[in-house]
Amino acid sequence: MTTSPPLGIGIDFGGTSVKCGVVSGAEVIALADRLETDDYPDAGSLIDAMAATVESLRKAHSGIAAVGIGMPGFVDFDSGLVHNLSNVPGWAGIPLRDEFAKRCDLPCQVENDANAMAYAEWKLGAAKGCSHVVALTLGTGVGGGIISHGIFIRGAKSAAGELGQTSIHWEGRKGAYGNLGALEDYIGNNELAAEAQFAYARRRIEKTLAECQPAALAEAASAGDGIALAIWEDAARKLASGLVDCCYLLNPEIIVIGGGVSQAGNLLFAPLEEFLFSQLSGPFKDGLRIVPAHFGNEAGIIGAARLSLEEAGVV
Amino acid sequence: MTTSPPLGIGIDFGGTSVKCGVVSGAEVIALADRLETDDYPDAGSLIDAMAATVESLRKAHSGIAAVGIGMPGFVDFDSGLVHNLSNVPGWAGIPLRDEFAKRCDLPCQVENDANAMAYAEWKLGAAKGCSHVVALTLGTGVGGGIISHGIFIRGAKSAAGELGQTSIHWEGRKGAYGNLGALEDYIGNNELAAEAQFAYARRRIEKTLAECQPAALAEAASAGDGIALAIWEDAARKLASGLVDCCYLLNPEIIVIGGGVSQAGNLLFAPLEEFLFSQLSGPFKDGLRIVPAHFGNEAGIIGAARLSLEEAGVV
Incomplete structure (x- = not known):
């Protein structure tokens, strides 16, 4: 009997859109529709939409154990605070992990997007x-x-x-x-x-x-x-x-x-x-x-998911 | 009853001279006469003199548990190999820790001199x-x-x-x-x-x-x-x-x-x-x-000694 590996959700928050995917090991096995950052007037409404996307992915995939978010800017990984984003207005001093926790009862980690990419390469990719x-x-x-x-x-x-x-x-x-x-x-x-x-x-x-x-x-x-x-x-x-x-x-x-x-x-x-x-x-x-790098565009999703699973202690 | 702290010997190998001192905690309690690098025709004879100095310090001070050497150049701390020294000829590819071990039965560590200084500041000085x-x-x-x-x-x-x-x-x-x-x-x-x-x-x-x-x-x-x-x-x-x-x-x-x-x-x-x-x-x-920095000229001696004592597991 084999047990399936725990699944994680990775979110890659880009300058113009937000991608959410379900990750198994080193693979993205499902990708939700992108959220366009311009469609949301403020950080709160975009966080609502991100949380709703996560919930819909959880309904379609059982066994999701954690969610990780990669952000394009300075992030305090320990506290989950987004200091500021280079290219997205309205995102200065946002306690993203706390805000996410209010909307979604999964363990959540927030990390800089390049750190998420580095994490994927280190744990699963070219620097394994x-x-x-x-x-x-x-x-x-x-x-x-x-x-x-x-x-x-x-x-x-x-x-x-x-x-x-x-x-x-x-x-x-x-x-x-x-x-x-x-x-x-x-x-x-x-x-x-x-x-x-x-x-x-x-x-x-x-x-x-x-x-x-x-x-x-x-x-x-x-x-x-x-x-x-x-x-x-x-x-x-x-x-x-x-x-x-x-x-x-x-x-x-x-x-x-x-x-x-x-x-x-x-x-x-x-x-x-x-x-x-x-x-x-x-x-x-x-x-x-x-x-x-081993991974291409999906590095951020894979790394953020992996990081969240490791921090949750399930991988 | 108080027990005295373990003593270490720190060696600060400079561009023109080598200083050896006995260190207790954050203090140099004894300093040997300097060795002038120019007085020695090759690395081997200078290592002989360094080892002899260490032995004479051990005779005068009981309880010396380790010796650390700070070198002005690229050093492989793990192997104790001196890759090369910027300002001292004849010191390329010298397995200093092994050479020292042949002459002296103390646990010995070899480190870059600036690392030794940093170590002193971290463990005992301004960055404690x-x-x-x-x-x-x-x-x-x-x-x-x-x-x-x-x-x-x-x-x-x-x-x-x-x-x-x-x-x-x-x-x-x-x-x-x-x-x-x-x-x-x-x-x-x-x-x-x-x-x-x-x-x-x-x-x-x-x-x-x-x-x-x-x-x-x-x-x-x-x-x-x-x-x-x-x-x-x-x-x-x-x-x-x-x-x-x-x-x-x-x-x-x-x-x-x-x-x-x-x-x-x-x-x-x-x-x-x-x-x-x-x-x-x-x-x-x-x-x-x-x-x-908290320490002045003695930082290298203190840091090298401390490092060697910690690696030997006695502090």
């Missing part, structure tokens, strides 16, 4: 079995999660792992929190597109920002476009600088890279490895692996 | 009782140690915590390990002196490098010298950039700063706090403290 991990996700924003000595590093206020906010230039661009030279402000989707548009313009080549998005830049570079190739090399140099810091501070054994920008594959990974390894001393590069 | 600590020491080099969730962070190859090698500029100065923009290459003693000499020269003021050392710069700044003040402010900006990375990655509750350069006091600490806090979002700055 590793004790010293730096995971990052490259998209509109740059986020990350850190595991050291087999512990998920959250820090004093449960907000650690914000790789995108680390600085690559002490006198650099001023970011969202007054910080200078934040990695995210150099290699986020929009920054790459703007850099590319500028580089093309200097050669008198007219491109829209849509034509300069990472996927288009990857295609152009693969076809031998020198400007697109240079953009990827430049992005790799900047990313390497951010990762140099992670390596000298944390001495990881593996770096996992996911998110849309990482789909450029070797256009990014090959120069990244070169620039990173050329800046590391022996014990920091010996045995170090840089690998693509 | 804290679980999330970044400690750094500012001198000729810049070193550090990290505690997160109550664990001393060593990483996959036991080499973590190298704050001085983290980058503050992705296209910056090329450092000892090929790394670009290393913090140490901007705010180390010699860098500060060179920056100051340059700034004075531009105003046609002739200064020797000796006149531009941190202690002299602190004195000049305290007397209102605008150039010296600007050097300290500039150093604070660069150091803040390195610490911004530590904060976003690790979310510490306390940052402890020691070493000779830190003796500039508020000339460094006041602008540092301003530049750092202005770059941190809520959960990263709420409750964060930046404090001077």
Whole structure:
């Protein structure tokens, strides 16, 4: 006789929509209709809708033991408080876990979305079995999660792992929190597109920002476009600088890279490895692996669900 | 009846000399004559002399239970291997703990010197009782140690915590390990002196490098010298950039700063706090403290001894 594994619900709260899925092990076995954040006038009504979605998933699937929510912003994991969200207004200082508990009697955890992704890669994906991990996700924003000595590093206020906010230039661009030279402000989707548009313009080549998005830049570079190739090399140099810091501070054994920008594959990974390894001393590069993420878009749902199941003590 | 605490020997291996002391709790109760590294033709003969010093300290003090050695370079704490020392030739790939064990039957630990300092501050000094600590020491080099969730962070190859090698500029100065923009290459003693000499020269003021050392710069700044003040402010900006990375990655509750350069006091600490806090979002700055180190020159001896006693299970 086999027993089925406990099920969890993972919620991936994005900049424009909220996805809820039922997770079994490393798989999303059911996905509810997305909730569009614009359809809800305030945090409370969106939390109502999230809780209702969870309840309907529970009716369709027995054995759901916990729910985890990944949020795109600074989150206090311990208290379940959402400090603020970068791209969704009305979400400052929301005690999300407490609000959710009022509506739904499942054990609930609230975590930063990149941390949820990192958790999925650590427990079930590319870094499974590793004790010293730096995971990052490259998209509109740059986020990350850190595991050291087999512990998920959250820090004093449960907000650690914000790789995108680390600085690559002490006198650099001023970011969202007054910080200078934040990695995210150099290699986020929009920054790459703007850099590319500028580089093309200097050669008198007219491109829209849509034509300069990472996927288009990857295609152009693969076809031998020198400007697109240079953009990827430049992005790799900047990313390497951010990762140099992670390596000298944390001495990881593996770096996992996911998110849309990482789909450029070797256009990014090959120069990244070169620039990173050329800046590391022996014990920091010996045995170090840089690998693509195992999970794609579902990483956040899977990681949030897994985290909630572990915190509930059922896996 | 009181029992005396177990004693440890701490060895602080510096760029030019080696200091050995007997430690009781947070105090160095006896110090042996220094060994000058130049007096010894190779690592083996210096290890002989270190072991002989330890034996003579043991004869004079009963109850010594362990010996810890802090080394100025990359060290694998787990294996006791010294990868290399920045400023002492002949010390690449030395299995120091094993070599010491051949000469001396005390439990022995080998650690990076800045880690030993961080350990002393965490267990007995300015960060006592804290679980999330970044400690750094500012001198000729810049070193550090990290505690997160109550664990001393060593990483996959036991080499973590190298704050001085983290980058503050992705296209910056090329450092000892090929790394670009290393913090140490901007705010180390010699860098500060060179920056100051340059700034004075531009105003046609002739200064020797000796006149531009941190202690002299602190004195000049305290007397209102605008150039010296600007050097300290500039150093604070660069150091803040390195610490911004530590904060976003690790979310510490306390940052402890020691070493000779830190003796500039508020000339460094006041602008540092301003530049750092202005770059941190809520959960990263709420409750964060930046404090001077409790221990001075003896931090390395005390930390190495304490570490060895804890590893031996006697404290």
